[in-house]
Amino acid sequence: MSRASEHPSDKLNELTVTAAAVAIRDGSLTAQDYGAALLSRSREKTDLRAFITPDVNTVLEAAAKADQHRKSGKPMGPLHGVPTLDDQGVKDDIS
Secondary structure (H helix, E strand, O other), X not given: OOHHXXXXXXXXXXXXHHHHHHHHHHOXXXXXXXXXXXXXXXXXXXXXXXXXXXXXHHHHHHHHHHHHHHHOOOOXXXXXXXXXXXXXXXXXXXX
């Protein structure tokens, strides 16, 4: 059984930030899979208007970099690989 299967893709959006960060750090979840799951969930919930214009490419590129960083064995911060609000998210929130 692969470690990635510990986190069914249809339930990734239910992980707490802490659980997601731990799973990304220990390699049982990739930042790319987590980011993609959150983006998918945001598309399903467009009626909430939480994000007007999500920057999908930026999220996925940052996740790929985070995964490469982890694989290289470099030190990671406590929220390594977990998507955070950037300037666009803040602007969407107050628009």
